[in-house]
Amino acid sequence: MDGVMADTEPHFFDYYEQETGIRLTRPDIAGKSEHDAFNGIGHQMVNKPGFFRTLPLMEGAVEAVRSLMEDFEVYIVSAAMEFPLSLPEKYDWLAEHFPFIDWRHIVFCGDKSIIKTDFLIDDHCKNLDYCHGKAIMFDAFHNVNLHHHQRVNNWADVLELMKEFRGEESRIESQESR
Template identity: 40%
Template sequence: MNKKRIAIDMDDVMTDAIGRFIELYQQEFQEDLSDLRLPGRNLTNTVPPERLEAIKQYPHQPNFFKDLEPIAGSLEVVEQLHQRYEIFITTAALEFEHSFTPKYNWLKKHLPFITWKNIVFCGDKSIIRADYLLDDLDRNLKTFTGTGLLFTAPHNAHVTGYTRLNNWQEVAAYFLH
């Protein structure tokens, strides 16, 4: 019997990239950027315009993706899903030149049961052949041919048209019960 396939994004689904933006902003400007976590917020409508271009460069820094904090529940639920489904981690690691190795190391450290055969570093997720794609960006879900599941993040609070999973407890309920 073939297991169904779930493709899972990393940034702002399994890892807290928003937290890294907040951390680096605090270091650079000595100001709080925690409003970035509020529903409907993103860099463009949260960061002062004169700082926006500098902040958008953060993911290009060598250590931006290193040791990102896991999103609460993600590691445990992915491990549970792995028992019933074929799991593929599908992450954009080519947009930011320093992201590939830190992302790969994060996966080896936190999800050692996911083998290299089930890790897909890509740019365009339309190439992914799976039954489900769990992602925070609707641009990736639009081109996906299976069932797209929107993982809630502040920047997608107003996106509609997809089944929305707000946290990893809801992911577990969707797939495991």
């Protein structure tokens, strides 16, 4: 959810500037962990009431998720237990921006490795490395130097990639029926 559907970067930049008077840019923090990029105050940011509730949408996310739901069973998975105060905020955020996603398709957990899916779109390798299906890395400042998962830069890339997977699946089904 965070860093894929919800754009956390603007919040991090704004909060960091409020706390330090320094305005960072994406090139300033490229390749750094959230902790290192924001000098350890990132933990304060994510524990501030309203942080998760007011996250902006990632461009194209609503339309793309709606489109994916036509051909795939889509679940929203968030390691929300890391920040327990975020649970109602994340749920309310999803209800506002993605009201078409049934509550039974929202999973708040502590460790995403328990999720067994055909595809996992995430911005953190700590989640993708244990994916049981196809791991898809959504571009973020902290993962720009990592290349061991298939990367997508935005939701348009996700849709294009998933179209390829649908095509492969159709070809396999056609060959099997012969």
